[in-house]
Amino acid sequence: MRRRCAWIAAMIPERLDVHLHDGTPVVARPLTPADRDYVADGYRLLSPEARYQRFWVRQGEIIGDAMLDRLLSGRLPEHAIWTVFDPTREGFPGLGAASFWRSENDPLEAEFSVTVMDADQGRGVATLLLSILWLVAFRCGIETLTGYTMPENSRALRWMRDTGAAGEWDGYNAVFRWTLGDLNAIPATPAGADLAGRLAELSPVML
Numbered sequence: 639m640r641r642r643c644a645w646i647a648a649m650i651p652e653r654l655d656v657h658l659h660d661g662t663p664v665v666a667r668p669l670t671p672a673d674r675d676y677v678a679d680g681y682r683l684l685s686p687e688a689r690y691q692r693f694w695v696r697q698g699e700i701i702g703d704a705m706l707d708r709l710l711s712g713r714l715p716e717h718a719i720w721t722v723f724d725p726t727r728e729g730f731p732g733l734g735a736a737s738f739w740r741s742e743n744d745p746l747e748a749e750f751s752v753t754v755m756d757a758d759q760g761r762g763v764a765t766l767l768l769s770i771l772w773l774v775a776f777r778c779g780i781e782t783l784t785g786y787t788m789p790e791n792s793r794a795l796r797w798m799r800d801t802g803a804a805g806e807w808d809g810y811n812a813v814f815r816w817t818l819g820d821l822n823a824i825p826a827t828p829a830g831a832d833l834a835g836r837l838a839e840l841s842p843v844m845l
């Protein structure tokens with residue numbers, strides 16, 4: 639599997655130049671172990687609420703070394719992490735990042751997480767990142783991406799549902815699953831149409 643995915647990884651672009659719907663040119667790329675400062679800056683600049691919703695941590699603006707290792711040291715086919723940034727922006731250029739970890743128990747499934755900087759939410763960044771990781775995961779033979787969200791995170795719940803994830807309650811969190819091979823499950827919501835459009839746009843360069 640690893641050798642096959644090393645070959646697949648070599649086929650996946652290291653940089654995608656795309657536009658947000660408001661016309662802003664942005665770049666998407668995988669994060670690497672050299673991006674520790676970038677990720678630490680992004681973590682610090684998140685609102686406490688967004689930091690809690692993604693990292694489940696209430697206190698502190700400094701990301702720990704263990705979390706940085708976990709985010710940046712993994713490799714395909716077990717792990718992928720991509721960011722979207724605006725190369726023209728002064729200061730911190732990142733708009734958001736998303737990752738997946740393949741399940742140790744079920745190689746057909748991976749856990750998906752995403753965070754978008756507060757001021758950039760509602761611009762289609764999470765949907766763009768989902769489409770990229772969807773295609774990377776699909777190439778690696780993953781069939782399902784699973785997202786875990788706190789029940790009070792209504793924005794994430796709505797976004798997951800509106801992009802076609804099937805939700806259930808596991809007694810503690812909301813669990814949402816996107817079935818990567820079933821494009822018919824993507825609904826005709828604005829976010830669903832956005833996702834379907836991104837998948838159509840990026841499939842020719844990613845698959």
Ligand SMILES: CC(C)(COP(=O)(O)OP(=O)(O)OC[C@H]1O[C@@H](n2cnc3c(N)ncnc32)[C@H](O)[C@@H]1OP(=O)(O)O)[C@@H](O)C(=O)NCCC(=O)NCCS
Nearest residue numbers: 691752753754759760761762763764765794797800828829
């Ligand atoms: C949940 C979260 C990831 C969504 O990110 P986002 O970048 O705002 O998501 P998108 O912009 O792709 O889509 C969100 C909404 O904006 C809308 N939208 C996207 N682009 C738009 C545009 N150009 N104009 C108007 N609306 C737009 C989408 O239709 C969608 O609406 P809906 O949810 O009502 O269907 C973000 O709020 C976040 O990072 N929250 C904190 C961390 C978190 O909760 N992560 C999830 C758990 S892992």
